[in-house]
Amino acid sequence: MTTPRAKARARTMADILRIGRDHLATEGAAALSLRAVARDLGVVSSAVYRYVASRDELLTLLVIDAYDELGDAVDAAIADAEDSSDQFRALGRAVRGWGLREPARYALLFGSPVPGYQAPAERTTEPGTRVVVRLVGILADAYTAGALRSIETVPVPDSLSADLARIRSGFDRDLPDAVLARGVLVWSGLFGAVSFEVFGQYGRDNFTDASALFEHHLAVLADTAGFVTTNAQPR
Numbered sequence: 001m002t003t004p005r006a007k008a009r010a011r012t013m014a015d016i017l018r019i020g021r022d023h024l025a026t027e028g029a030a031a032l033s034l035r036a037v038a039r040d041l042g043v044v045s046s047a048v049y050r051y052v053a054s055r056d057e058l059l060t061l062l063v064i065d066a067y068d069e070l071g072d073a074v075d076a077a078i079a080d081a082e083d084s085s086d087q088f089r090a091l092g093r094a095v096r097g098w099g100l101r102e103p104a105r106y107a108l109l110f111g112s113p114v115p116g117y118q119a120p121a122e123r124t125t126e127p128g129t130r131v132v133v134r135l136v137g138i139l140a141d142a143y144t145a146g147a148l149r150s151i152e153t154v155p156v157p158d159s160l161s162a163d164l165a166r167i168r169s170g171f172d173r174d175l176p177d178a179v180l181a182r183g184v185l186v187w188s189g190l191f192g193a194v195s196f197e198v199f200g201q202y203g204r205d206n207f208t209d210a211s212a213l214f215e216h217h218l219a220v221l222a223d224t225a226g227f228v229t230t231n232a233q234p235r
Contacts, residue, residue, distance in 0.1 A: 016061075066102070110191060
């Protein structure tokens with residue numbers, strides 16, 4: 001049974017994260033300050049240190065929170081998809097939608113490193129790989145079901161074999177080098193397209209229909225992966 005003290009602590013932690021997210025949006029990660037969080041929380045700065053030991057600890061909590069929310073958005077999006085091709089498109093749209101809704105948090109995860117901060121791998125790797133684990137799972141399921149076309153026009157260099165074998169063992173999914181290498185390209189292409197849009201790299205007036213551009217990119221990436229095309233339009 002949860003005690004009143006534990007409930008109060010959980011509420012305070014939730015408030016600290018909420019205020020931290022607000023400060024990310026208005027000040028940016030590099031300017032994040034526990035003193036400023038304490039001020040908005042209405043307590044002295046020393047009181048916050050009973051919950052969060054340092055600015056880096058707060059950044060880590062915000063990183064984990066953002067990765068989990070992105071992972072939850074992807075999981076929810078692909079839950080009702082009919083096949084692997086639809087799942088891939090749903091995953092891509094979920095990543096884009098979350099990034100556009102949460103540009104500051106997207107920047108924390110995929111933008112420039114925060115000066116002086118190093119995310120602890122033992123705490124952030126699992127939440128941080130949720131989306132790519134889902135993507136590899138979609139590719140692996142499609143490959144097993146025979147729902148990936150064979151695209152072998154560009155052979156994978158032998159020098160990549162050891163790296164791909166190590167990556168494959170980490171995911172514990174049986175994918176040939178060619179499929180796994182294409183998955184890496186699709187992964188980087190997806191997040192590259194989202195990052196360009198979130199960070200305004202296309203320019204202000206070059207594309208009047210950003211959704212149409214993304215859908216085209218998503219279709220090209222699906223074709224690159226080799227998915228057998230079904231419904232290419234968002235539902």
